[in-house]
Amino acid sequence: xxxxxxxxxxxxxxxxxxxxxxxxxxxxxxxxxxxxxxxxxxxxxxxxxxxxxxxxxxxxxxxxxxxxxxxxxxxxxxxxxxxxxxxxxxxxxxxxxxxxxxxxxxxxxxxxxxxxxxxxxxxxxxxxxxxxxxxxxxxxxxxxxxxxxxxxxxxxxxxxxxxxxx
Amino acid sequence: xxxxxxxxxxxxxxxxxxxxxxxxxxxxxxxxxxxxxxxxxxxxxxxxxxxxxxxxxxxxxxxxxxxxxxxxxxxxxxxxxxxxxxxxxxxxxxxxxxxxxxxxxxxxxxxxxxxxxxxxxxxxxxxxxxxxxxxxxxxxxxxxxxxxxxxxxxxxxxxxxxxxxxxxxxxxxxxxxxxxxxxxxxxxxxxxxxxxxxxxxxxxxxxxxxxxxxxxxxxxxxxxxxxxxxxxxxxxxxxxxxxxxxxxxxxxxxxxxxxxxxxxxxxxxxxxxxxxxxxxxxxxxxxxxxxxxxxxxxxxxxxxxxxxxxxxxxxxxxxxxxxxxxxxxxxxxxxxxxxxxxxxxxxxxxxxxxxxxxxxxxxxxxxxxxxxxxxxxxxxxxxxxxxxxxxxxxxxxxxxxxxxxxxxxxxxxxxxxxxxxxxxxxxxxxxxxxxxxxxxxxxxxxxxxxxxxxxxxxxxxxxxxxxxxxxxxxxxxxxxxxxxxxxxxxxxxxxxxxxxxxxxxxxxx
Numbered sequence: 001x002x003x004x005x006x007x008x009x010x011x012x013x014x015x016x017x018x019x020x021x022x023x024x025x026x027x028x029x030x031x032x033x034x035x036x037x038x039x040x041x042x043x044x045x046x047x048x049x050x051x052x053x054x055x056x057x058x059x060x061x062x063x064x065x066x067x068x069x070x071x072x073x074x075x076x077x078x079x080x081x082x083x084x085x086x087x088x089x090x091x092x093x094x095x096x097x098x099x100x101x102x103x104x105x106x107x108x109x110x111x112x113x114x115x116x117x118x119x120x121x122x123x124x125x126x127x128x129x130x131x132x133x134x135x136x137x138x139x140x141x142x143x144x145x146x147x148x149x150x151x152x153x154x155x156x157x158x159x160x161x162x163x164x165x166x
Numbered sequence: 167x168x169x170x171x172x173x174x175x176x177x178x179x180x181x182x183x184x185x186x187x188x189x190x191x192x193x194x195x196x197x198x199x200x201x202x203x204x205x206x207x208x209x210x211x212x213x214x215x216x217x218x219x220x221x222x223x224x225x226x227x228x229x230x231x232x233x234x235x236x237x238x239x240x241x242x243x244x245x246x247x248x249x250x251x252x253x254x255x256x257x258x259x260x261x262x263x264x265x266x267x268x269x270x271x272x273x274x275x276x277x278x279x280x281x282x283x284x285x286x287x288x289x290x291x292x293x294x295x296x297x298x299x300x301x302x303x304x305x306x307x308x309x310x311x312x313x314x315x316x317x318x319x320x321x322x323x324x325x326x327x328x329x330x331x332x333x334x335x336x337x338x339x340x341x342x343x344x345x346x347x348x349x350x351x352x353x354x355x356x357x358x359x360x361x362x363x364x365x366x367x368x369x370x371x372x373x374x375x376x377x378x379x380x381x382x383x384x385x386x387x388x389x390x391x392x393x394x395x396x397x398x399x400x401x402x403x404x405x406x407x408x409x410x411x412x413x414x415x416x417x418x419x420x421x422x423x424x425x426x427x428x429x430x431x432x433x434x435x436x437x438x439x440x441x442x443x444x445x446x447x448x449x450x451x452x453x454x455x456x457x458x459x460x461x462x463x464x465x466x467x468x469x470x471x472x473x474x475x476x477x478x479x480x481x482x483x484x485x486x487x488x489x490x491x492x493x494x495x496x497x498x499x500x501x502x503x504x505x506x507x508x509x510x511x512x513x514x515x516x517x518x519x520x521x522x523x524x525x526x527x528x529x530x531x532x533x534x535x536x537x538x539x540x541x542x543x544x545x546x547x548x549x550x551x552x553x554x555x556x557x558x559x560x561x562x563x564x565x566x567x568x569x570x571x572x573x574x575x576x577x578x579x580x581x582x583x584x585x586x587x588x589x590x591x592x593x594x595x596x597x598x599x600x601x602x603x604x605x606x607x608x609x610x611x612x613x614x615x616x617x618x619x620x621x622x623x624x625x626x627x628x629x630x631x632x633x634x635x636x637x638x639x640x641x642x643x644x645x646x647x648x649x650x651x652x653x654x655x656x657x658x659x660x661x662x663x664x665x666x667x668x669x670x671x672x673x674x675x
Binding site for chain 1: 328330333334337340344348354355356384391555558561569576588592597614618629
């Protein structure tokens with residue numbers, strides 16, 4: 001797929017998402033009712049206006065790609081699309097989401113944080129034993145001192161072992 | 167005169183000076199932690215300030231606020247992780263310059279610009295608090311609507327890529343800003359029953375997610391060998407780590423313009439330093455001799471937003487001290503601390519008990535000098551703090567960011583949102599949508615919506631639009647300025663396209 005087709009495909013997908021948002025999610029997510037009549041505007045006004053604006057901008061982009069030469073886009077694509085390992089990034093995103101949804105809640109922020117940092121470091125290729133073991137503990141120790149003592153902010157505690165104070 | 171001297175002597179006491187130094191150091195260190203904002207730093211000190219003598223607690227808090235503004239630019243430049251929304255504009259040129267090994271130069275520029283903007287607005291605060299606040303107080307919702315539209319237009323013209331991408335990003339930000347309770351009638355919008363969303367999407371998780379987490383995800387795509395290298399390399403050449411006199415001189419016009427923009431914006435309650443930073447950046451780009459250098463590490467691109475956002479901090483106190491109206495969250499916190507200490511700011515304070523006001527002025531000026539000196543000493547330390555391997559730094563950033571996102575509202579939901587926004591930001595950067603514009607759309611959405619809807623209610627109570635506009639001279643002036651700037655932006659984009667045409671032809675050949 002060349003750059004132009006990719007762009008057209010992306011815009012088409014975004015247009016479908018915008019349509020779903022405008023026609024399904026806004027009516028489902030914002031009820032018209034109390035206080036929506038009279039001089040004031042409906043609570044849906046701004047979201048609908050923004051969605052309409054997005055749709056118009058996307059159609060403009062689509063028309064530009066369909067009817068205007070692709071030269072303008074060509075210069076934009078060069079810098080950002082350097083090859084990489086998106087799979088690793090996706091794996092790390094999943095790990096982060098796992099810890100934020102379950103890990104921190106179950107193991108507590110400090111134990112969960114050590115586990116998360118350790119896992120990420122191993123995934124990023126860190127193999128020095130001292131770094132892998134000491135660094136996550138050091139980071140969490142700094143966080144513990146700064147938040148618990150400095151700011152008096154209590155980060156989530158472990159639900160697994162209630163007797164452990166962290 | 168006696169009151170002025172008495173005020174100065176209060177701020178020059180050993181205790182007050184010590185408090186200023188401690189405040190600046192704490193502010194710089196706290197500000198440089200991703201996710202901890204200047205407002206948060208001030209908020210955290212308020213309970214402690216009650217236990218101090220007023221002339222220890224208040225100077226410490228003011229100094230801490232100034233220090234945190236500079237501190238928040240350190241992660242913005244070195245890690246692309248702004249500590250405050252205002253520092254987001256600094257990322258645009260600061261980060262590329264740091265990537266080129268000139269992180270030391272970028273930080274010196276930030277420090278120089280911060281102190282310049284801060285001192286400028288403090289002087290304006292001292293000499294013109296009454297006059298500026300009198301103009302700002304006349305602004306109603308319609309004037310705010312025009313100002314926000316002006317800011318949004320500036321942002322679209324700022325975007326280097328396709329304008330439609332910029333518009334989409336801003337409007338997605340506006341949509342995200344609509345989540346929560348309706349500002350006029352309290353209807354839940356797009357919360358789908360989730361009580362955590364009733365207050366809206368948290369700014370801090372969004373900020374860290376879109377700017378820091380998405381950047382970490384992008385960087386993690388690099389080959390493992392590259393990840394073993396340092397996160398950021400600093401050039402050893404002295405000229406890459408300092409600002410020459412010539413460079414300082416060249417920056418002066420930009421700093422002056424940006425400081426004026428920041429001071430005027432700061433005097434308008436609610437607009438905040440982010441708007442000022444982006445307007446100043448755009449203005450610096452528009453007036454630059456080499457606008458093509460912007461976005462690639464231009465010193466002017468760093469100096470303008472920094473001077474403007476620091477100028478806002480001083481000017482924010484204009485309505486606070488002259489009328490008792492806080493200009494932003496941090497000013498509201500300072501108001502709270504002043505009230506705790508038994509000082510009620512307002513027009514009567516100038517007449518009945520001016521000594522504390524003059525002591526505050528003098529402490530602010532002094533804090534600028536201390537901020538510069540401490541900053542010079544802190545820069546090498548800050549550089550060392552980020553000179554670690556990416557394999558170690560990025561996991562630490564992700565864990566630290568999680569703690570920062572949690573801290574604001576003690577909510578794990580915010581941590582989850584931060585990672586979701588990181589994912590969206592990563593996808594957006596892959597599709598070349600500007601995430602910074604989305605953030606600004608999000609920040610401005612509530613102001614725009616509230617002002618626009620209040621304006622419509624006001625218009626419905628008058629004899630139509632024309633009569634409404636005619637009754638508000640400030641609005642007429644602003645509409646004229648907006649129309650002029652619209653023409654200017656359209657012309658600028660057309661000329662940019664014309665200039666780009668031959669280059670593209672060359673590329674194609």
